[in-house]
Amino acid sequence: MELRHLRYFVAVAEEKSFNKAAERLFISQPPLSRQIRQLEEEIGVTLIDRDNRPLKLTEAGEFFYDHALQIIKKSDDLRAMTFRKGSFDNSLSIGFVSSILYGILPKVIARFREVYPNIEIKLYELNSWQQTQGLVDGKIDVGFGRLLFEDASIRRMVLREESLIVAVPINHALVKENRTSINLMDLTNENLLLYPTAPRPSFIDYVLELFEARNLKANYLTEVRELHIALGLVAAGEGLTIVPKTLEHLRSQEVSYIPFEDGHLxxxxxxxxxxxxxxxxxxxxxxxxxxxxxxxxxDYKREKI
Structure with missing residues (x-):
């Protein structure tokens, strides 16, 4: 069984016609039919019910189709990643979420340039999910994000845990009370401005999971497109938002930042x-x-590559 046999079968399964599949594959119909018949003989089962019009997959064919798609995808991913690896020596493509850009990432890039001054660095703002796709597709070589996803082709290293804080309008009651700390329960009836709206899952889902893990619910929330919009709305008095601590210098004349009590968020x-x-x-x-x-x-836990 060869990869081309899988591609032939998938084309027939999706087009439900040998003629249409042959047109899609740019081959003639008789050789395609022979290839599928040989595939069935090699496996030992009938994959396509040829008595139906349009063609219909057998139960075994449905099973084979699902797994063939996975194998083809892995093959395509491997090709893209290997191609990217071949041009790796001349450039480094980095994906990042915006909140990390306000942390130490600029310092990291500047220090890296001192070691490799002739390497071209390309930066792409991508959320954590997009970084996964970018690594598989070969668009980027490394990603800095805030969410963990399972993918057999991707290795994820938690570099450190960064404290979360609450961004509050400077005239908010919590500021007037001179609160030096806050907890999630204090936020259940506040209008929470959460970001980004898309693509999902995103930091929104991470924040909501923090509430759910403590049997709490954010009763009033507004989803906004990005971090800067959330902070702008906080400055306008439209609500509160939760951000990583490295952002506490943003809009400091209009926004106050209050840490969480337990320090474990x-x-x-x-x-x-x-x-x-x-x-x-x-x-x-x-x-x-x-x-x-x-x-x-x-504080951090050291990993190795």
Whole structure:
């Protein structure tokens, strides 16, 4: 069984016609029919009920179709990732979520440039889910995000946990009360401005899971497109939002930032790379990140590539 046999079968299954599948594959119909018949003989079962019009898959054919799609996708992903690896020595493409750009990422990139001044660095603002797709498609080589997703082709390393804080309008009652800390229960009846709306899952879902884990519910929430809009609406007195601590300098004349009481509400900073990628560029990027963590006095757990 070869990969082309799977592609032929998938085309027939989706077109429900040998003629249409042959047109899609740019081959003639008789050879296509022979290839599918040989595939069925090799497997030992009938995959397509040819008595139906349009053609219909047998139960075994449905099973084979689902798995053939997965194999073809993995093959295409491998091709894209290998192609990207071939051009890896001349450039480094980095995906990031906007909140991390306000942290130490600029320092990491600047330090990395000192080590590799001739490497072209390309930056892409992508949420954590988009970074997964970007790594598989070969668009990026490494991603810095805040959500964890399961994908067999991607390795995720939690670099550290960053404290979350609440952004509050400067004239809000919580500020007037001189509150030095807050808890999630205090926010259940506040208008929470959560971001980003798309693509999902996003940081919105992470925040809502924090409430659910404590048997709490955010009774009033507004989903907004991005972080900057959320902070702008907070400054206008339209609500509160939850952000990582590294953002506490933004709009400081209009927004106050209050930490959570227990200090355990955090957001992970996740570095994602392709599994088994042992590039020296990635190793240097990770080493530089830890150097800056040490200089900044951050707690973290060291990983290795």
């Amino acid at each position: 955090t957001s992970p900073i996740v570095m994602s790379i392709r599994h088994f990628d042992k590039s020296e560029l990635l190793k240097t990027l990770l080493d530089v990140t830890y150097q800056i963590y040490d200089e900044e006095g951050f």
